[in-house]
Every structure is written in structure tokens, then in C-alpha cells.
Amino acid sequence: DAGITQSPRHKVTETGTPVTLRCHQTENHRYMYWYRQDPGHGLRLIHYSYGVKDTDKGEVSDGYSVSRSKTEDFLLTLESATSSQTSVYFCAISEEGNTEAFFGQGTRLTVV
């Protein structure tokens, strides 16, 4: 199994509070991604990174920011959580030339 760890695995937070989710990899892969999974939508890309300090927006980036200060860590921040951000969040990694992405176990976030 690819070495991807997401933390926390579950979190309940209140509307308006900041939340940071962490993705840590031990594979030294260049590319990292954050997706959210919602019923009827499959998984949708929030942000991705193609190198240290190199990030870009995905399909549903509004309300989210990311940072990648070192290869192994990719942080997703909700500056002010809203109920619409209640979802399951998945981190993924991939390496050029090895096209399949490997996913973390997911973080279930509930905003009340």
C-alpha cells in the first residue's frame, strides 16, 4: 500500500472556525491532490500540487487554500468553515510516468 496518511480521520467543527487537514506521504511523489466526495458528485478536485510551493486550483477551490512547504506534506485549510463544506476529503498522490493515483483513507468533516 502507498504510504499516505490523512489526519485527522474524523472532525466535527462549528461554522466559522478554521480547519486544517493534513496529508502526509512517504513515497516522495511529486504530485499531490485534495478531493472532496459528495453524494451524486463522485470526487471533485479542490487543489493540487506539482511540487514544493507549487499549487493550483481545481474544480471546487472556493473557500479552500493549500500549502506545501515540503515534499511529504500537503495541507488543506478551510479558513472559515461552512455547512456546505461538510464532506469526505481524500488526499491522493501520483508520480509522472506512473499514472494511477493512490488515495489516503479519507477524512470525514462535519461542519455544524
Next chain:
Amino acid sequence: AQKVTQAQTEISVVEKEDVTLDCVYETRDTTYYLFWYKQPPSGELVFLIRRNSFDEQNEISGRYSWNFQKSTSSFNFTITASQVVDSAVYFCALSEALGDSWGKLQFGAGTQVVVTP
């Protein structure tokens, strides 16, 4: 823009029946990759198969097979002789193969497969 459509929301079968999952995609890229992922009730995402846009050869891997047809933009997936352990949500996904956009996945909405004994 890329788009992946899985028209089947849920498929229910009895064990040992075959199951075919449909996937239709849209892309302007000439080089791309297609995937099938499985999400069992435990929630993790498991990579199953991959096909690139230059290889339309259809293959069989154990009980899994796939039918890739560029002419109809379809990438269908079949489970032969289904088992209860095949019960899961199956996602079709499309990926670009371009530089910094490498590996970004566009997912379909998923198809829930229920296999009953």
C-alpha cells in the same frame, strides 16, 4: 472541459451474475488515461485498472475485463461471476497527461453495485 458520465446509479445482481458498468467520457485531449476505482463500504479508494488513449486493446484480468472504444468515447467495465465482496461503489475517471496537470482526475458520479447471495 473534461466530463465523465456514469449513467447507472445502482445495479443489483445475484451472486455469479455478470455486471457491466458503463462509462462515457468527453475530452479534447489526444493523450489521456482512463481508470476504474472501487470504493468498498469501508470507504477507501482502490485502483483497479488503467488504459491510455493510444491503446484500445481490451483485456481481461481475473474476473475483471474492460471495453475501451474511442469511437464512442466509452470505457465499460465488466465483473464476471460476481461475488458478494464485489459490492461497492465503482468510479470511472479520466486523467490529463500534461506537465503540471499530470494526474488530475475527473470522476464520474459512481455506480453502486449490490451483489446478493
